Amino acid sequence: MAIINEETNEIHLKILVIGAQGCGKTTNLQSLYKQTAGDLATRLFDLHGMSARSSFFDFLPLTLGKHQNHDVRAHLYTLPHHTLLPTMNFSLLAGADGAVFIVDSRLSRLPASEENFRRLRELVRVAHKNMNDFPIVIQFNHRDDPQAVPMDALRLAFHLENSPTVEAVAVQDIGTVESLDALADLILNHMEVPAPVDAGLA
Ligand SMILES: Nc1nc2c(ncn2[C@@H]2O[C@H](COP(=O)(O)OP(=O)(O)O)[C@@H](O)[C@H]2O)c(=O)[nH]1
Ligand SMILES: [Mg+2]
Numbered sequence: 001m002a003i004i005n006e007e008t009n010e011i012h013l014k015i016l017v018i019g020a021q022g023c024g025k026t027t028n029l030q031s032l033y034k035q036t037a038g039d040l041a042t043r044l045f046d047l048h049g050m051s052a053r054s055s056f057f058d059f060l061p062l063t064l065g066k067h068q069n070h071d072v073r074a075h076l077y078t079l080p081h082h083t084l085l086p087t088m089n090f091s092l093l094a095g096a097d098g099a100v101f102i103v104d105s106r107l108s109r110l111p112a113s114e115e116n117f118r119r120l121r122e123l124v125r126v127a128h129k130n131m132n133d134f135p136i137v138i139q140f141n142h143r144d145d146p147q148a149v150p151m152d153a154l155r156l157a158f159h160l161e162n163s164p165t166v167e168a169v170a171v172q173d174i175g176t177v178e179s180l181d182a183l184a185d186l187i188l189n190h191m192e193v194p195a196p197v198d199a200g201l202a
Pocket of ligand 2: 025026027078
């Protein structure tokens with residue numbers, strides 16, 4: 001769940017980046033890291049140097065800007081595809097504020113993305129009971145592939161009510177920041193934020 005620290009006027013969001021193997025989860029985090037590195041509060045990990053660990057999961061903390069006079073900090077986690085299973089990820093998902101679900105647009109990867117989408121819906125139902133309570137942005141990545149499935153077909157296959165969609169080419173930094181921004185907006189717009197401590201001075 002989001003944590004609001006009223007002493008430091010910070011909001012901490014926990015965001016999952018999920019999708020089938022090879023869809024671009026790590027690349028999304030690398031792209032976000034690259035584009036926001038100047039604003040990073042903490043540089044805990046060098047993502048380029050953690051290929052061994054990234055087979056388990058990736059983690060990226062970053063600062064998103066201000067919301068109602070609070071600094072918004074996001075903690076992004078990616079999960080490898082094979083752990084997107086009810087038993088292992090129930091608590092991770094239950095504690096998350098939202099997710100970017102990445103669809104791999106390549107034709108040959110469609111079955112894997114569809115299987116992941118099915119599992120995601122199952123997990124959300126178990127953890128949150130109602131899909132509408134859990135903000136999800138659907139990112140269609142690998143749009144530069146010559147075999148990319150047309151967007152019309154993808155939008156039909158991967159549709160969630162209230163979920164914004166973003167087209168992306170994560171290796172070219174296209175759509176990565178946009179996806180995170182869209183998700184942060186969804187989460188923050190549904191959150192009750194107390195007046196900041198220094199509101200009187202602002
Ligand atoms: N051409 C292209 N390659 C991409 C794109 N996104 C990721 N990749 C590449 O696809 C491979 C798998 O990406 P990765 O982020 O490791 O996938 P993960 O398994 O979901 O973490 C890597 O070689 C990336 O450089 C994209 O939009 N276009
Ligand atoms: Mg990865």
